[in-house]
Amino acid sequence: MRHDVDGALLLQPRPGQGGYAGDVSPLLAWQWVQAGEAVLVDVRTDAEREWVGFVPGAIGLAWKQWPGMAMNAAFDDGVRQAAAGGQKLVLLCRSGVRSVAAAKRATELGLQAYNILEGFEGDPDPQAHRGRRGGWRFHGLPWRQN
Secondary structure, X not given: OOOEEOOEEOOOOEEOOOOOOEEEOHHHHHXXXXXXXXXXXXXXXXXXXXXXXXXOOOEEXXXXXOOOOEEOOOHXXXXXXXXXXXXXXXXXXXXXXXXXXXXXXXXXXOOOEEEEOOOOOOEOOOOOXXXXXXXOOOOOOOOEXX
C-alpha cells in the first residue's frame, strides 16, 4: 500500500477509513513514539515477532493467536494497559490489515488508535516476497531479530 505522494513520505496522519483515528506512515509512527506521544503496539502473533523480527520497546499484543488465528481474548485488557499513560496508540502488524481491525477495536474501547501503513514487512513484490515494497524494516526503522 503506497502511503506517499510523488515519493514523499507522509508526515501527517490520514483520516481512518471507518472507526479509528487514522493511518500513519512508519516514519511518523516512529517519530511519535520517540517524542513520547504514542505507544507502539505490535499486534502480530508471538510467532511472527519471534521468527520474523520485532521492534525493541514495542508492546507485543497479538490481535489473533497462532496457530489457528483465534481472537486473543486478552486483547482488550492489554490494549487498555498499553494506553494507560494517556498516549495515542500506533498499531503494527505484518502488512497493515490486522492493525486496522485492532485499531477499530481499540477505538471502540475509547482509545485513540492509529494503523501503521505497510506494516512490518510491507506488500509482496511480484515474486511474492515481502520486505522490498514498504514496511517498517524497509524504511530502516529500528528492529531486531532473534
